[in-house]
Structures are given as C-alpha cells and as structure tokens.
Amino acid sequence: MLYRVEGIVIRSMDYGEGNKIVTLLTNNSGKVGVLIKGAKKVKSRYGSLAQPFTYGEFVFFRGPNGGLGNLNAGEIYDSYHTLREHLDQAAYASYVAELTDRALQDEEAGGFLFEQLKACLSGYVAGKDAQIVTHLYEMRILEASGYAPELDFCVNCGQEEGPFRVSPHMGGALCIRCSASDPGALRPGDTAYKLLRLFRRMDLRRLGDIQVKPETKAELKLAMRRMMDELLGLKLKSQTFLDQLDKLT
Template sequence: MLYRVEGIVIRSMDYGESNKIVTLLTNSSGKAGVLVKGAKKVKSRFGSLAQPFTYGEFVFFRGPNGGLGSLNAGEIYESYHTLRENLDQAAYASYVAELTDRALQEDEAGGFLFEQLKACLNGYVLGKDPQIVTHLYEMRILEAAGYAPGLDACVNCGNPEGPFRISAHMGGALCIRCSAGDPGAIRLSDPAYKLLRLFRRMDLRRLGSIEVKPETKAELKLAMRKLMDEQLGLKLKSQSFLDQLDKLT
C-alpha cells in the first residue's frame, strides 16, 4: 500500500553501506519506520529527507502486514538545519525527538501530537525559551501516553482547595492533608504551580513570548523531571547530554 504523509524525522540510523532507516512522526499514520535507500550516497536525492528533525512529505510503500516502509518520493517543507548546527538547540531537539520515539507506541501518536512537535521545533528556531517550550511538549507526551498529571484538585481525595504539593508517585497534586502520605511530594511556589497548570492545558501553537524567573524555572524543571521519571521511567541519552549542558551554563 502506498502512503503519502506529512512527517517529521524523529530518528535516523544507518542501515548497510548506503541506506538509512528513519522513524517518522506523521500527521495521519502515527509513527512509521521507512527505509531510505541510498541516503548516505553523496548524490542521493533522498539524503536530506533522512536528516534528523526534517519536516516534509514522505511517499512510501508498505506491505499489507505493516512493518518497514520503503521511500518512493518526498519533498522537504522545512529542514530545520539550524537545529542541527546550534549546540543548545540540537540538544533540546534531540531530546524531544528521542522522547517521542521512546515514550509512545504507534497508536498513541496522533495528528495533534504531530502538530505539537512541529510547534515545539518552531519554538526553538524562533528563539523562545527552550526549557519552557520543552516542558510544554513533555506535558503533551504525558497526555498522549495516558499519564497527564491531575492539577486542578487533590488526586487522592478530590479536595479543590490548595495549597497543593506535587506527587510524581500519585500523578498530580496532593492537598496538605494527603501530602503527608508521600514524603517525596514537592512544594512549589505559587507562580511555579500556576505555570504548571497552564502547561497542562496549553496548546504549543499558542505560545507567545514568555519570561520566567530562573528560580521558577528551576522549580518547574524539578517537578517535570520527577513526573517524567516516575510516569515514563525512560533513560534517554539526549537527556543526559542536556543535563551536562546545564552544568556548564
């Protein structure tokens, strides 16, 4: 069967002497693995389509039983080459790409998430705060995987009155009384908690200019890391590299 999809390359790996296998996040077919023959050759007409983060149209054939597709044609809409050339941007883009690939099964990756990933990459290119953009996308990943945190009321007793603490183990907010049952629950400042609730609801395509104080960003990073580690439990190479970059800044 012939597929014609919009897709973003979230993983690219060598296959044999001259080929590459790419994993796409598509707008209509979830995740898809596609063989790009001759992609490593200097004069390959498909070489650019196999580059990480490339957004474009991909036409590929895949058998009736699914599995790996084979690229027939394609067109680049946005190469996102600056994301491969700038170290900081490359680190964040690599993280969200690996996160998407590792966190989601094919049927969990719908068209909305495709649009969110595209908005995330656009945000990096436009110079928006990469940490904030990334946290927003992490929320979309948690949502797509079925682990979105409950933040409007206590996830244990339903009490809507704060203040709350964030429990990664319980998957959301705990009121003061219930938080006694989770020593690992963290207390956030009011600005950090309000932003976390905003992240839970916000479409990345609507993100404008935003400035967040360093101390608030530190709180958000701690909360999101705990939620991601507890709910998804992934060890990502790109995350380790991001952490190393943070230590240098």
C-alpha cells in the same frame, strides 16, 4: 500500498552501506519506519530527507501487514537545519525527538501530537525559551501516553482549594491535609504551580513570548523531571547530554 504523509524525522540510523532507516512521526499514520535507499551517498536525491528533525512529505510503499516502508518520493517543507547547527538547540531537539520515539507506541502518536512536535521545533528556531517549550511538550507526551498529571484538585480526596503539593508518585496534586501520604511530594511556589497547571492544558501552537524567573524555572525543571522519571521511567541518552550542557551554562 502507497502512503503519502507529512512527517518529522525523530530517528535516523544507517542501514547497510549506503542506506538509512528513518522513524517518522506523521500527521495521520502514527509512527512509521521508512527505508531511504542510497541516502548516505553524496549525490543522493533524498539524502536530506533522512536528516534528524526534517519536516516534509514522504511517499512510500508498505505491505498490507505494515512493517518497514520504502521511500518512493519526498519533499522537504522545513529542514530545521539551524537545530543541527547550534549545540543547545540540537540538544533540546534531540531530547524531544528521542522522547517521542521511546515514550509512545504507534497508536498513541496521533495528528495532534505531530502538530505539537512541529510547534516545539519551530519554537526552538524562533528563539523561545527552550526549557519552557520543552516542558510544554513533555506534558503533551505524558498526556498522549496516558500519564497526564491531575493538577486541578487533590488526587487523594478531591479537594479543589489549594495550596497544593505535587506528588509525581501519585500522579498529581495533594492538598496539605493529604500531603502526609507522600512525604516526598514537591512544594513548588505559587507561580511555578500555576505554570504547571497552564502547561497541562496549553496547546504549544498558542505559546507566545514568555519570561520566567530563574528560581521558578528551577522549580519547574525539578517537578517535570520527577514526573517524567516517575511516570515514564525512561533512560534517554539525549537527556544525559542535556543535563551536562546545562551544567556548563
């Protein structure tokens, strides 16, 4: 069967002497693997389609039982080449790509998430705060995988009045009265908590320019890392590199 999809390359690996297999996040077919024959050759017609983060149209054949597709034709819409040329942007883009690939099953990767990933990569290119953009996308990943935190009321008693603490272990907010049920719950400041609630429901395509104080960003990073570790439990190579890069800046 012939498929025609818009896709973003979230993983690219060598296959054989001259081929590559790419994993795509697509607009209408979830995650799919596609073999691009001859992609490693210098004069390859479609070699550029195998580059990480590339957004384009992919036309491929795939059997009725699914499995790996074989590229028939393709066109690049946006190569996002600057993401591969700047170390910090490459680090963040590699992280969200690996996160997308590892965190989601095919059926969880719908068209909305495809649009969110595209907005995430475009945000990096546009020079928006990479940490904030990444946290927004992490929330979309938690949502798509069924682990979105509840931050509008206490997950233990339903109390809607704050102040709240954040319990990654319990999956959301805890009021002061219930906070004893998780001694490890975080205590972000008011600004950080409001931003976490905003991240929980905001479409990345609506993100404008935003400036966040360093101390607030530190609170956000701690909260999001704890939630990602507790709720998804993934060990990502790109996350390790991103951490190392942060220590140098």
